[in-house]
Amino acid sequence: MPGQPGIFTSKTRFELAKMTAQRIDGTAVAKSIRAQVAQRAAALTAKGNQPGLAVVLVGDDSASAVYVRNKIKACEEAGVCSVLEKYEASLSEADLLARVAALNADARIHGILVQMPLPKHIDAHKVIEAISPKKDVDGFSLMSAGELASGLDGFKACTPWGCMKLIESTGVPIKGKHAVVIGRSNTVGKPMALMLLQANATVTVCHSATTDLAAHVRQADIVVAAVGRRNTVTGEMLKPGAIVIDVGMNRHPEGHPNAGKLCGDVDFESANAVAGYITPVPGGVGPMTIAMLLSNTLDSAECG
Numbered sequence: 001m002p003g004q005p006g007i008f009t010s011k012t013r014f015e016l017a018k019m020t021a022q023r024i025d026g027t028a029v030a031k032s033i034r035a036q037v038a039q040r041a042a043a044l045t046a047k048g049n050q051p052g053l054a055v056v057l058v059g060d061d062s063a064s065a066v067y068v069r070n071k072i073k074a075c076e077e078a079g080v081c082s083v084l085e086k087y088e089a090s091l092s093e094a095d096l097l098a099r100v101a102a103l104n105a106d107a108r109i110h111g112i113l114v115q116m117p118l119p120k121h122i123d124a125h126k127v128i129e130a131i132s133p134k135k136d137v138d139g140f141s142l143m144s145a146g147e148l149a150s151g152l153d154g155f156k157a158c159t160p161w162g163c164m165k166l167i168e169s170t171g172v173p174i175k176g177k178h179a180v181v182i183g184r185s186n187t188v189g190k191p192m193a194l195m196l197l198q199a200n201a202t203v204t205v206c207h208s209a210t211t212d213l214a215a216h217v218r219q220a221d222i223v224v225a226a227v228g229r230r231n232t233v234t235g236e237m238l239k240p241g242a243i244v245i246d247v248g249m250n251r252h253p254e255g256h257p258n259a260g261k262l263c264g265d266v267d268f269e270s271a272n273a274v275a276g277y278i279t280p281v282p283g284g285v286g287p288m289t290i291a292m293l294l295s296n297t298l299d300s301a302e303c304g
């Protein structure tokens, strides 16, 4: 009976059942984008113009080696020709710039990705700017960043572009929503804010000097956490029903029940009880970066 203490009425059970967020399945969304890429790649290949991506890895950073391997594998699965160029950490900046120039001139290559971070003696900005704007499938160049800031078509940075696809996958219109982006990196936070703005959200960008993060997050219909620190966002900071996108890739520390396991910037358990939609880590934003890289490569190949 309604109101009777200790008894769950069916209405109460329904409300309880609603108290977990819908999971945004990044693996499934990425799979569908990769399937579309494969179709587009097959159509181009049939016309004698197989799309090609060059991936350049300098040095022996183990995380970079894993990322690069995953990119090459994804190319193979989608029918995109991949060219992997691996160099010792001692490669000079001039030699790397010469390799980029050669790839710019190679008609079989439609996208060039130089894996970051680069060894300290190489100026990453110089290398990014050396990539032809027509092949900047990472979307990191000043030209691509400027196009995004100006609302023009151009290559969009893969991780925030993937986040946009995840938000769109909920079916909730972005227009008029208040979005809070936590983090202001050139590769995620800033482009994410611009993409949300372009989609007619009202956007707040929070960062390490923000004085009351919780007060901002509480206003948000859409929260994108991209700071690289676990538990930055907790359930009590969220507006009920919010869309929560977790870009973080951290590990639980020693002493935690899940020590060593991957976690994001959001405390999943508490956020899951308040949010309307939430991305898990792993299986949320992570798979989208490569899917959008392939999609950008196809955009490039279809243009040229």
Ligand code: GUN
Residues within 6 Å of the ligand: 067, 113, 114, 115, 116, 117, 138, 158, 289
């Ligand atoms: N290092 C980590 N993520 C990325 C990425 O998306 N692109 C490049 N070029 N380097 C990275």
